[in-house]
Amino acid sequence: MKQQSRLEEILKAGSLEEILGTAVPYPKEIELRGEITEDVIREISRIKNEPEWMLRHRLKALELFKKLPMPRWVVGIEELDLESFSLYSKPEVSNEIKDWDDLPENIRKTFERLNIPEIEKRFLSGLTAVFDSESVYSQLKEEFEKKGIIMVPMEEAVQRYPDLVKRYFGRVFPPGEHKFSALHHALWSGGAFVYIPKGVRVPFPIEAFFVIGSALEGQFEHTLLIADEGSYVHFIEGCSAPMYKGFSFHDGMVEIYAHRNATVKFTTIQNWSRNVINFNNKRAIIEENAYVEWIEGSIGSHITYTYPSSVLKGEGARTAQYVVSLSNGQYLKDTGAKTWHLAPNTSSKIVSKSISANGGINIYRGLVRILKGAKNSTATVSCDSLILDEESKAYTYPHNQSDEPSASIIHEATTGKLGEDKLFYMNSRGISEEEAKSLIVLGFISEILEGLPFEYVEVLKKVIELEFSEVGGVG
Amino acid sequence: MVMLMLKVENLHVNVAEKEILRGVDFELASGELHVVMGPNGSGKSTLALTIAGHPRYTVTKGRIIFDGEEVTRAKPEERARKGIFLSFQHPVEVEGVKVINFFQRTLKNLRGIEEVEAYDMIFKAVEELGFEGSMLSRELNVGFSGGERKKLEMLQAYLVKPKLLILDEPDSGVDVDSLKVIAGVIARLHKEGTGILLITHYGRILEYLNPQRVHVLKEGRLVVSGGMELVKLIEEKGFAAVNGDETAVKA
Numbered sequence: 263m264k265q266q267s268r269l270e271e272i273l274k275a276g277s278l279e280e281i282l283g284t285a286v287p288y289p290k291e292i293e294l295r296g297e298i299t300e301d302v303i304r305e306i307s308r309i310k311n312e313p314e315w316m317l318r319h320r321l322k323a324l325e326l327f328k329k330l331p332m333p334r335w336v337v338g339i340e341e342l343d344l345e346s347f348s349l350y351s352k353p354e355v356s357n358e359i360k361d362w363d364d365l366p367e368n369i370r371k372t373f374e375r376l377n378i379p380e381i382e383k384r385f386l387s388g389l390t391a392v393f394d395s396e397s398v399y400s401q402l403k404e405e406f407e408k409k410g411i412i413m414v415p416m417e418e419a420v421q422r423y424p425d426l427v428k429r430y431f432g433r434v435f436p437p438g439e440h441k442f443s444a445l446h447h448a449l450w451s452g453g454a455f456v457y458i459p460k461g462v463r464v465p466f467p468i469e470a471f472f473v474i475g476s477a478l479e480g481q482f483e484h485t486l487l488i489a490d491e492g493s494y495v496h497f498i499e500g501c502s503a504p505m506y507k508g509f510s511f512h513d514g515m516v517e518i519y520a521h522r523n524a525t526v527k528f529t530t531i532q533n534w535s536r537n538v539i540n541f542n543n544k545r546a547i548i549e550e551n552a553y554v555e556w557i558e559g560s561i562g563s564h565i566t567y568t569y570p571s572s573v574l575k576g577e578g579a580r581t582a583q584y585v586v587s588l589s590n591g592q593y594l595k596d597t598g599a600k601t602w603h604l605a606p607n608t609s610s611k612i613v614s615k616s617i618s619a620n621g622g623i624n625i626y627r628g629l630v631r632i633l634k635g636a637k638n639s640t641a642t643v644s645c646d647s648l649i650l651d652e653e654s655k656a657y658t659y660p661h662n663q664s665d666e667p668s669a670s671i672i673h674e675a676t677t678g679k680l681g682e683d684k685l686f687y688m689n690s691r692g693i694s695e696e697e698a699k700s701l702i703v704l705g706f707i708s709e710i711l712e713g714l715p716f717e718y719v720e721v722l723k724k725v726i727e728l729e730f731s732e733v734g735g736v737g
Numbered sequence: 738m739v740m741l742m743l744k745v746e747n748l749h750v751n752v753a754e755k756e757i758l759r760g761v762d763f764e765l766a767s768g769e770l771h772v773v774m775g776p777n778g779s780g781k782s783t784l785a786l787t788i789a790g791h792p793r794y795t796v797t798k799g800r801i802i803f804d805g806e807e808v809t810r811a812k813p814e815e816r817a818r819k820g821i822f823l824s825f826q827h828p829v830e831v832e833g834v835k836v837i838n839f840f841q842r843t844l845k846n847l848r849g850i851e852e853v854e855a856y857d858m859i860f861k862a863v864e865e866l867g868f869e870g871s872m873l874s875r876e877l878n879v880g881f882s883g884g885e886r887k888k889l890e891m892l893q894a895y896l897v898k899p900k901l902l903i904l905d906e907p908d909s910g911v912d913v914d915s916l917k918v919i920a921g922v923i924a925r926l927h928k929e930g931t932g933i934l935l936i937t938h939y940g941r942i943l944e945y946l947n948p949q950r951v952h953v954l955k956e957g958r959l960v961v962s963g964g965m966e967l968v969k970l971i972e973e974k975g976f977a978a979v980n981g982d983e984t985a986v987k988a
């Protein structure tokens with residue numbers, strides 16, 4: 263296809279792909295391609311041995327997908343021929359994976375290159391690893407299982423906890439929102455189901471790690487996190503893919519339900535290779551006095567659309583949405599956050615920091631709505647753009663609307679540039695252009711780094727240094 | 738034999754298509770301290786920035802030789818690594834970058850000192866010079882007063898201990914007590930063998946120092962070079978009193 267080859271032209275191998283190495287071929291059991299038909303959906307559902315209600319849910323979503331128009335905010339997506347993607351791809355792994363050693367060597371190696379098993383051992387309460395369309399590994403440390411915490415692949419939850427799943431699945435982020443949420447619900451596969459019982463605090467983060475193993479593949483993982491009253495959890499999501507020739511498509515979803523007094527931190531570090539087109543559908547419903555904090559770090563991918571959203575449903579509910587987007591090279595990040603204030607005394611804070619370099623484009627698209635009756639609610643939005651050179655761009659499209667006279671929305675926006683004099687000052691102290699850029703970028707996002715666990719800050723620092731190093735990035 | 742540290746040969750420099758330096762020649766031997774004076778807009782900062790390698794200043798003719806090597810086209814960070822350090826007339830604000838982290842990086846790149854050791858060195862230096870330690874945790878030059886910026890430049894020069902230190906008005910906007918400290922640092926570096934090119938408008942700072950030579954720059958040319966008597970003449974009679982054709986003061 264002509265369009266595709268034009269896109270491919272601007273895709274160059276980057277440093278991150280170098281760390282990951284090139285794709286390792288691995289045997290696939292089943293691969294569905296072609297048109298998205300009812301038969302395709304039925305086949306996925308049959309392979310997963312799903313109950314009737316989930317199949318119906320998928321089919322309804324498929325109907326919606328066909329009816330819904332392409333969202334107007336989507337740019338560049340016409341270059342994506344959905345039907346050329348492999349819509350479901352199950353890696354060949356046995357069903358009982360209790361240890362990394364149970365995984366086929368090539369899949370295990372992919373995760374090892376990312377240092378995932380090591381991080382799990384040292385630092386996490388639990389981990390789910392998704393390869394292509396399936397969760398290939400899911401382990402919760404025993405002590406946490408005993409407390410009634412559930413962390414299982416989404417498919418397993420459908421089988422084992424149908425009542426819980428039915429109560430929340432697709433209720434936080436329904437299929438009918440837009441074309442891509444419908445597509446997601448029709449094709450979802452893999453992902454994690456997490457339930458934290460009342461009053462339980464999970465001391466270390468839980469992580470899910472997603473890898474797309476081959477080109478022309480779609481990944482539609484679904485994560486559902488329920489934090490019952492007064493509980494606490496920090497969930498970290500990492501995404502990666504080795505380098506391929508063709509495009510891959512990611513249309514994942516995260517649904518969070520934070521019950522009264524619960525605290526959920528949800529951190530995403532997205533580092534897809536530069537040929538992944540990445541859609542995210544993320545939303546939390548936040549009950550009385552509960553708190554949800556999103557940290558959305560978008561580094562990789564060709565195009566990313568992500569807007570973590572918070573629905574402040576109960577009185578005194580709070581949220582913070584930190585969005586960091588780096589477009590280094592001819593890539594696009596269309597990111598932002600959405601917040602709805604539905605109840606009195608709710609508060610929200612959006613902090614967006616975008617970095618554009620080497621022709622990169624960032625778009626901030628945000629929404630804050632305070633509904634009538636959400637008395638004394640407050641919202642602050644701060645939107646900072648850092649532009650590192652003349653070829654790069656940043657745009658902001660904030661939409662703030664309050665229908666409640668006693669509520670307030672504060673909006674601030676800044677644009678910083680790395681001017682010649684600033685760069686020269688740093689150069690004259692022996693700091694090269696590449697180093698200067700990574701120092702400035704790390705400084706720019708330091709406020710957000712402070713909220714992350716040490717291990718991740720170290721990894722991120724490395725990633726950003728590599729992005730701007732002479733060998734890496736696109737520079 | 739005296740070793741040459743810096744040699745500027747027939748230097749012509751353009752900024753925005755305009756010729757600012759129009760044939761500057763001078764030599765600075767190892768360990769010497771030279772003073773450059775001249776009216777506003779005469780090209781003193783242009784000379785300093787050109788030697789340090791600012792990309793906006795285009796050398797159209799002539800050469801800069803440092804430590805026996807031509808550096809006319811070298812990148813600024815390469816010149817810094819060779820031992821040239823410029824203390825700016827107007828240090829810029831670098832948002833987001835903490836002073837301490839910046840200094841650590843500088844020490845690593847210019848002197849090969851590892852982070853932890855650098856950290857101790859920096860705090861010790863702040864104490865020695867009697868500066869506020871709290872400024873180290875602020876963002877580089879952000880919101881710093883003019884005088885504070887000058888002190889921060891001095892602190893960096895003191896830490897880096899360059900072979901050649903170019904000081905562009907280190908004494909402007911600085912209070913009397915700080916002036917003493919700044920002059921003290923310059924004197925100390927000079928004693929330790931650093932070659933110094935000092936741009937100033939005032940004789941005051943020179944009372945603490947022992948310059949070998951004074952150059953006067955007017956309209957992009959060094960019109961006179963001589964001793965301390967030139968400073969006195971300028972302070973009393975202004976720049977009109979010093980002209981290249983006045984043999985009385987010619988070098």
Ligand SMILES: Nc1ncnc2c1ncn2[C@@H]1O[C@H](COP(=O)(O)OP(=O)(O)OP(=O)(O)O)[C@@H](O)[C@H]1O
Pocket residue numbers: 752753755757775776777778779780781782783784793826
């Ligand atoms: N970017 C620029 N564009 C146009 N003119 C410039 C630029 N930079 C410097 N100049 C001009 O070059 C001339 C020399 O400037 P320079 O800063 O070197 O003077 P100076 O001798 O350091 O003056 P001062 O004593 O005021 O610091 C001035 O006329 C100045 O306006």
Ligand SMILES: [Mg+2]
Pocket residue numbers: 781782783826905
């Ligand atoms: Mg000047």
